[in-house]
Amino acid sequence: MPVLGCAAWLGGIAAARAGDLAGPVLAGLLAAAGALAWRGRGGRASPRQRLVLASVVLGAAVLAGSLLRLEAVATSPLSAWASDRATADLVGTVVSDPRLVEGKWGDRVVVRLRVEEVTARGERRRLGGSVVVLGDPAWAGVELGEQVRAEGRLAPSDSAEVGALLMSGRPPVRIRGPDPWWRAAGAVRASIRASVAHRPPAQAGLVPALVDGDDAALPDEVEADFRTTGLTHLTAVSGTNLTLVVGALLLVARFVGVRGRWSVLVGLAGIVGFVLLARTEPSVLRAAAMGTVGLFAFGPDGRRRGLRALGVALVALVLVDPTLATSAGFALSVLATGGIVLLGPPLTEALARWLPRGLAEAVAVPTAAQLACTPVVAVLSGQVSLVAVLANLLAGPAVGPATVLGLAGGLVGLVLPVAGRLVGTGAAWCVAWIIAVAERGAALPGAAIAWGTGPLAVLLLVGLCAVVALVLPRLVRRRAWGVSIAVLLLVVVLGVPGRIWSSPSFGWPPEGWVLVACDVGQGDALVVSVGPRAAVVVDSGPDPGVVDDCLDRLGVEQVPLVVLTHFHADHVDGLAGVLRGRRVGAVEVTAVLDPPTGVEEVEDVARRAGVPVRTASYGATRRVGTAVLQVVHPDIPLPVPGAGDGSSANDASVVLVVEVDGLRLLLTGDVEPPGQAELARLLPGLDVDVLKVPHHGSRHQDEDWLASLRPEVALVSVGADNDYGHPAAQVLDHLRAAGADVHRTDEEGDIAVVAGGGGPRVVDR
Template identity: 40%
Template sequence: MTSDLRLAPTALVVWVAAWCLTGTVEPGADDGGDTGRGAVLAVALLAAAVALGCLVAVRRSRRPAIGHLLLAGVCLVALCVSVHTQVAARAPLPELAGDGAVATLRGTVVSEPRPATFGAGTRWEVAVTQVWARGTGSAARGHVEVTAPGPPPRYGATVVVDVRLGPPGIGAGTVASAAATAVRTTTPPGAVLRATTILREELLEVTDGLSPQARGLVPGAAVGDTTRLPDDLDEAMRATGLTHVTAVSGSHFTIVVAALTVACVLLRVPRAARVVLLVLGAAGFVVLVRPEPSVLRAAWTCAVALLALALGRPAAGPPALAVASTVLLLVDPWMSRSFGFALSCAATAGIILLTGPVVRRLAPWCGRALAFAVAVPLAAQAACGPVLVLLDPALPATAVPANLLAAPALVPATVLGLVATLLAPWAPATAGVVAWFAGMATAWIAAVARFFAGLPGASLPWPGGVGGALLLAAATTAVLWVLLRRPPGRGWRRPPHELLAEAVRHVARGSRRLDRRPGRRVRGVLCVGLLVTGALLVGLVVPRLVPGGPGEAPDDWQVVACDVGQGDTLVVRSGARAGVVIDVGPPGDAAARCLGRLGVERIDLLVLSHFHTDHVGGLDAVLAGRSVRAAVVSPLDEPAAPAQRARRALADAGVPVVVGSPEQQGVAGTVAWRVLAPEASSASGAAGANDASVVLTLRTAGGIDVVTLGDLEQPGQERLVRLLEASGLPEEPVEVLKMAHHGSASQSAELARLLAPRVTLVPVGENDYGHPTQAALAMYTSVGSRLVRTDECGTSALAVREGGLVLTCARGG
């Protein structure tokens, strides 16, 4: 059966227009340049919509071209009005965020809290209604992601927050980010939100005594609460493409609606009443799990399907998805920049469009049931792959088999988790029993995730950025075209080894006949040429596109900032195949691969500046196959979970460990090192893990002086200034500085002037926190330092040649 794609062109045009308009139209523009460009863009997209509409109309012969023209035109006009109205309402938040201004915000909390990626505390979104800054107050509209210490406010509460504003992260879908210094709740949430909050809290209470995986996965599968998900399990689920288990989206709505439908059928509820009950159930589920972008997309798709059911018409997937995404983008155009929304729509579209064709190809080989089980995760992974590469430049090679094996446990985990949620406030003992059975289902999911994540090659490197996404999209399209272009027939029913043998025979026969068939000879030569060219492109070009590819550091490297994404790994050469390593990057093997390419087989000194995951997550991979002579770690074991894992890994590897403190010094191979901070008084829970970072000064055999600042915040940097001034250091400007905290806004201008580095290394990757900030970069540029960012330069190597520093970038430059 052919899918009805008549609404797809309009939905795609609206999405592209929303993306472009929300990126080009800014509030407070004095000239009409941005607005003019937006108008020109809208006209161009309108023309594209007409062309696409005519194409679809001609092919389908069901809708005249004028219908597509009118529909696309109305949607684009509505989108432009929505963007213009909301941009005016957002002012002056973007301008204040760009300046890093201190402000007070008033608004409503519109997301559940999540652990802060950097530092202690939580992060959550607030829908701002008023802002006070620079002595004036004004109305404003927009979502701001707030990172704050202490307990977070309740969902739906009205709060007043004192913050320092910053730019929004890539793909965040917010107007700004903010670091809070004080949070005050002025109005508690309403009765309905209080009730759903109680349900969520009681579910956490009744699951508190379960195993670690069940404590995290049962609330995650039921209501999307991942606050207690163990770090190692979270990493395993990301590596195997199982995050949809806890990211509430279409599959959860399908399960909820299906369960309600079965109950209505068993109770013989009339169709009209059945639709009402399904609508109420779906709406209640949205409030319970909170209206995140993916949840809203699934809810609107479900609403369109229910409307079709009420009208007695079959619910077609593509039109429902097109209508849902278009409506949501018209209401909130900035949702077009949300990675979560994009992944949700891509996964749904992939499942709707690709599952059927894949099932028809696989069914003759393995039966329809197994073919369907394989096709669903395969279709979702194929559609989501290009978007996922933008977030993490790697391919989850084990995602399809992991999803295939985990799928049977998702339904009982979700249904039993929801039953436990509804029972928890009224019958906690019964809810606890139900939750235990749900934990049995999630135990299988956790076991599958950990098994496949631990396999060699579970995550394969791939070029990052837009280029990598386009490359993967092209490769996926080519593979699908080859596999699906031919309708299922006798050939698909033959065993694979017979098909392979027949292909080899055809190639052999074709090569023998080349001399007798001139036309085929030409085509054969062209095919061979294309194959050779493709092989050369894959062998020569693609490795240079992959971050951290071969040939990225010269043989005489002295200092290397490894490109490990949003994390830190710095290597200082201490011998022929040895180095001093400061931090080991986020979870995964990025740091280990960097050390492998540098030829580092022995670590003379391993320094873990502090225990945030983006600095210690890659420890296991780094320790594997390498000897470590000694380690220096932060005096503050926070956050507790990654600190315990890191200390246990070092102990299991037999590494001598000492806690960093000022005046510690020594020689590691050919590198002299000395600890500058932290002081014992700053290594407290109140100061936070960032300001408990071990700060080092090192001197290489080539005479390069290096200072590493860990993730020191401004207070810690100011204490360091006092320490350095008291000890008379540095005697002259340092040559290389590793900037603190990926270039966050919390920097000390006094420290930048005191150190005045010739080169400032900024280890940073794609992130949602605006790192590095323009203020931080300008601070070091103003003292004459050359800035080297790993997100632009890739793995960055410094060497000494003819008495001067030479920089080599993996990505050129």
């Protein structure tokens, strides 16, 4: 079964990646199956030959099923009407929870419908398929399982599995409410949220995420900490959630005297109930299947039965939904389950020679799962977490009680809300420990190390993980080796090698650095050195974890001042990462409070950290450590609301002139040509050594003004392969023609400017 499961998986990958070659690949598989069947006719095939034949047939079945699904969508009248941008009136059933998305032109609600009837171009058709609705805020009130009528304009979908998009500016018309089981599941989910609503936001957001995957209220900084410490699986629906819920249900059943086959029925009922509670999304079905495998693995002869169940789950899932084969979540679930089944038992037995068996299992299970998932996590995040095993070990004891108490709080709250809140408080106390583990673990200097995502880097990591999986059980059999490995991991996590590597004698950061442009993707995060382990941070990029890592590499522990040039997400969403584990004096912002969502985010993060937020004063010159800073734009004395949609934010960017170590830096945010013209008028003849090119090198620049600054170095903070066409080639060419040495974070990573007698020198990491 594991071999057949892998064959099905490969068939799904082929279906997604083969493109126009899918037909020939299917024909080749069918021809191979025919040849194998012919060779084995009359019962002459060996068991190995039969296994190969079954694998080829199964791979072909998955590929054929996927092609048929895609063909059905492509040839549907729905797709044709979408290509013509036809206006349509359709009837469908809601199959996903509505999700609010903030956009430049207003908020929209995204929800998926399973189509039953469509009227377009004067023709009414009963047909299947699905559409994704982009509706007005009234769509936020629809419920899963509800039948609705919708009107709007169809548009083509980027997904081959979705027949069309429906742009609907009208509220839905409710035809029929959800079925009873969906209403019951929705009531339990709402009761779970209500049972912890009185707790702090992080706790109130994490309990529903643990119980049923409802992470809508989970703060961004908690998610960032969980990513760094390898605890992300707790915030999504996983096999662990199902195992805990169904396991608790079976314990209750056993306590009241349920035995034998009735226990199996109770377990199956628990699985069905969990799927309804967490929604019948592909990720939930995947989690249910992997959780069921875990239940098999916990029984007698668990390794053999667990592997067989894993193979069955793989085959069933990929046949039902071939798109899972290329899903990162699917790969992580399968690998984690396989790691626990294969590596968990020998590692447990080895550790149990000198540890209590319960503690040995507590160490072995997260170690096995993390080791199996490490290559995929590295591909997704570009880093390898060194603290993941320790964090999972410390958080693990609280996960079970938090999950069970959270579900119990929701169920009790349906009958007696006060009692539900009391039980929910117990769940919140449990998750408070998990949040503390994530926060402390993410703050450790060696919590994660950067790792490449190229084929060679991934193959090397796969090889290393395989070697560790083979050698580790033999090593930890002896207490001395086990303790030595634990101490070595602790030393690495606490950052002793990192501190040595980060010293000036080891290359990064370079000695004498005055400015670093952190590689935060499509965004800005600039660090100005103002003293030993102290820096002013200008903008924080889009991701808290990325800017936090950059500051860790620079050894920054004190931030007297954070300047956020404007409130767009690519400049402010990483603020929590700057504040994490550092002493921060104040946050200064532009006077134009646009977009409002960015303003709220900054104020909320700063308030929770106890850091004051104030408006950057135009014309003010002050010394911060070894640097002198002056705000030269915008000249707005009091905060104003702006356009409200973010369109007025760029040209309201705070622009700073910084003098440090004999160099003059001009840090421009995303200031646009009108603001640049105003700067040219107010500061004629301004000459700088280093220019942070405005707006990631956008083509909308006053190129003559940029050249008039006569910068020796021009830094472009920009994300690789971004959708905006940044930076524009003509802008870079114009700067080079003016004598500037141009450097880009998308090509060079973190970029440091070093002061010297001959002017600025650039070092990339």
